[in-house]
Amino acid sequence: MxxxxxxxxxxxxxxxxxxxxxxxxxxxxxxxxxxxxxYASIIGLILxxxxxxxxxxxxxxxxxxxxxxxxxxxxxxxxTIGLVPLISRPVLQxxxxxxxxxxxxxxxxxxxxxxxxxxxxxxxxxxxSPFAIRLAIQDASQAGRISGRxxxxxxxxxxxGTFLPGLLLIPTIGTYxxxxxxxxxxxxxTLALLWRTCGWRPAAALGWMPxxxxxLAVLGVRGFDKTTAGMIYEAESSYNYIQVLQxxxxxxxxxxxxxxxxxxxHPTQLLYAGPWEQVLAAPYFTxxxxxxxxxxxxxxxxxxxxxxxxxxTAAYGPILIDGYEIDPKIVQVGRDYFGxxxxxxxxxxxxxxxxxAHSPRRYQVISIDAYRPPYIPWHLTTREFFQQVHAHLxxxxxxxxxxxxxxxxxxxxxxxxATLQTVFASVYVVDLPDTFNxxxxxxxxxADPGNLDLNLVYLTQRGDVSPLILYPLQVALANLQPAxxxxxxxxxxRAPIEWVTNNMVLKFLFSGETEVLx
Numbered sequence: 001m002x003x004x005x006x007x008x009x010x011x012x013x014x015x016x017x018x019x020x021x022x023x024x025x026x027x028x029x030x031x032x033x034x035x036x037x038x039y040a041s042i043i044g045l046i047l048x049x050x051x052x053x054x055x056x057x058x059x060x061x062x063x064x065x066x067x068x069x070x071x072x073x074x075x076x077x078x079x080t081i082g083l084v085p086l087i088s089r090p091v092l093q094x095x096x097x098x099x100x101x102x103x104x105x106x107x108x109x110x111x112x113x114x115x116x117x118x119x120x121x122x123x124x125x126x127x128x129s130p131f132a133i134r135l136a137i138q139d140a141s142q143a144g145r146i147s148g149r150x151x152x153x154x155x156x157x158x159x160x161g162t163f164l165p166g167l168l169l170i171p172t173i174g175t176y177x178x179x180x181x182x183x184x185x186x187x188x189x190t191l192a193l194l195w196r197t198c199g200w201r202p203a204a205a206l207g208w209m210p211x212x213x214x215x216l217a218v219l220g221v222r223g224f225d226k227t228t229a230g231m232i233y234e235a236e237s238s239y240n241y242i243q244v245l246q247x248x249x250x251x252x253x254x255x256x257x258x259x260x261x262x263x264x265x266h267p268t269q270l271l272y273a274g275p276w277e278q279v280l281a282a283p284y285f286t287x288x289x290x291x292x293x294x295x296x297x298x299x300x301x302x303x304x305x306x307x308x309x310x311x312x313t314a315a316y317g318p319i320l321i322d323g324y325e326i327d328p329k330i331v332q333v334g335r336d337y338f339g340x341x342x343x344x345x346x347x348x349x350x351x352x353x354x355x356x357a358h359s360p361r362r363y364q365v366i367s368i369d370a371y372r373p374p375y376i377p378w379h380l381t382t383r384e385f386f387q388q389v390h391a392h393l394x395x396x397x398x399x400x401x402x403x404x405x406x407x408x409x410x411x412x413x414x415x416x417x418a419t420l421q422t423v424f425a426s427v428y429v430v431d432l433p434d435t436f437n438x439x440x441x442x443x444x445x446x447a448d449p450g451n452l453d454l455n456l457v458y459l460t461q462r463g464d465v466s467p468l469i470l471y472p473l474q475v476a477l478a479n480l481q482p483a484x485x486x487x488x489x490x491x492x493x494r495a496p497i498e499w500v501t502n503n504m505v506l507k508f509l510f511s512g513e514t515e516v517l518x
Contacts, residue, residue: 001067001197003146007153008377009074010016011192014157015126016186021046023178025116026236027088045115046122048500053126055354060127061134068202069132071194075206077124082183082213085176086116119242129154156510159469166487168300171238171329177217186401224375228254233337239330244337251337253305253330257344260372263305270314271467275402275432276307278439279367280315281472282398285428285447288454292316292469301352301380301390305334315468318344322361324352353379362394369403381416385492386423386442393444399424401440406451411487412500413438420488429481438481452477479493 020359025042060069136146159184169178184517187210195203231249233244243254264272273278279298284290295316300308303323312321321344325331328349334340348355352370366389370380380384389399401420403413414427417440420427424442428449431438441447456473461464490497 010132011157012189014154015161016182017125018158018161026175049122053123057127057130060130068199075190080121081211085179173417178345180217221494241329242381263307273438278472279400281476282365284455287453297363298365300367305338306340316464320344324348324355325367366399378497380494382490397444399442414484414487417484419490430476431479
């Protein structure tokens with residue numbers, strides 16, 4: 001077998017292995033979330049399977065140092081990768097139901113079953129490099145050079161494989177067909193090499209494999225990935241698995257594993273008793289009386305499908321709103337399903353921190369609604385980020401942060417508050433009733449919660465103020481919490497947010513509680 005053929009084989013084997021690992025991450029995070037615990041489990045187990053493949057491949061190559069054996073093993077590895085989504089789908093649908101009902105035993109069992117499915121294909125692909133080295137070495141004096149080249153070519157393939165799923169395949173054809181695509185690619189390459197090296201008969205004997213993969217691509221992935229009641233739309237982007245649910249006249253946006261609602265829509269109703277309208281209470285901490293006409297600008301970091309933007313426009317008129325959202329497909333869903341067609345809303349498709357840092361504007365209110373335990377972008381929790389928020393607020397500006405908590409665990413609120421207190425003059429916390437959400441208000445100038453009461457009286461007496469303003473003021477007054485004490489300050493150098501959120505999530509899951517708001 002030519003050395004060039006071996007290089008081709010290990011290149012595509014490395015590409016397929018890393019692409020499968022990245023696709024496995026998306027396959028599982030859609031149902032189990034994007035916790036770093038999930039990522040660690042996936043990466044760790046894949047490495048164990050590869051390790052087993054290295055050991056088995058070395059011994060197998062010594063016993064049968066033939067191209068036919070090598071290419072057959074590679075073909076079976078490629079083929080079984082394509083079977084993973086078909087076999088895992090009913091298990092993952094069971095996992096989705098278990099997550100909705102917080103059935104921890106079924107959830108953990110489903111995760112274990114899916115990870116077991118990767119043992120065979122990843123172990124077989126792991127045999128590629130040691131097998132290729134054994135076939136390539138004809139002169140022991142060249143062993144180091146040949147081994148280095150093979151591992152270099154394999155790693156180059158792995159490099160390509162890290163980008164292929166997330167940037168191209170998953171957003172274009174979805175997770176299930178991504179597995180089928182990388183399986184079919186490696187199969188075609190392997191069978192072509194088998195034909196060139198060993199003749200047409202061995203290749204023809206395995207010719208049924210790509211036909212099965214092609215059939216699965218056409219017939220084997222029909223229907224929704226999840227069986228959630230009321231689901232009218234699902235899609236995958238480079239960042240999220242997206243669901244739109246319909247219940248009566250209400251529509252809900254859910255992401256990834258689906259615990260929590262990120263946006264809500266009703267064609268005639270705008271008051272949802274959730275975290276979204278609490279942003280509208282922000283200016284009333286700063287002074288009294290505060291005229292609603294004085295609010296003219298707002299930024300939303302974590303726009304999602306635009307619920308807060310719609311409420312702010314209804315309450316305050318066509319004020320300037322800049323909405324920062326990193327996921328363009330969520331924005332499209334907002335326009336298609338959530339009425340996000342406001343002429344005063346300027347959608348900015350960027351990471352919130354980067355976009356805000358490069359904005360020339362200053363805002364009276366900046367809403368940060370990008371936290372969802374355990375998926376809290378750490379770079380949006382640090383003192384340096386809040387300094388950027390402060391710099392983009394007007395002199396009377398207020399920032400609001402939607403923060404989750406677990407039963408009896410307020411550490412995340414305390415840590416975020418402690419970090420904010422190093423930057424802002426005043427920090428207040430309001431717990432939303434019947435949810436695990438708190439809204440933190442941080443003002444540039446010293447503020448007084450007594451202003452809330454004065455403003456509520458003032459606005460009520462006017463008689464022309466939207467309930468979208470009056471209601472969050474009432475909620476804020478009734479649920480204002482004592483000033484947080486303690487907590488650690490997060491910085492760009494040290495922000496151990498995962499320690500806090502992982503513990504919170506475990507407490508929440510084992511508490512048996514449920515909630516529906518982001």
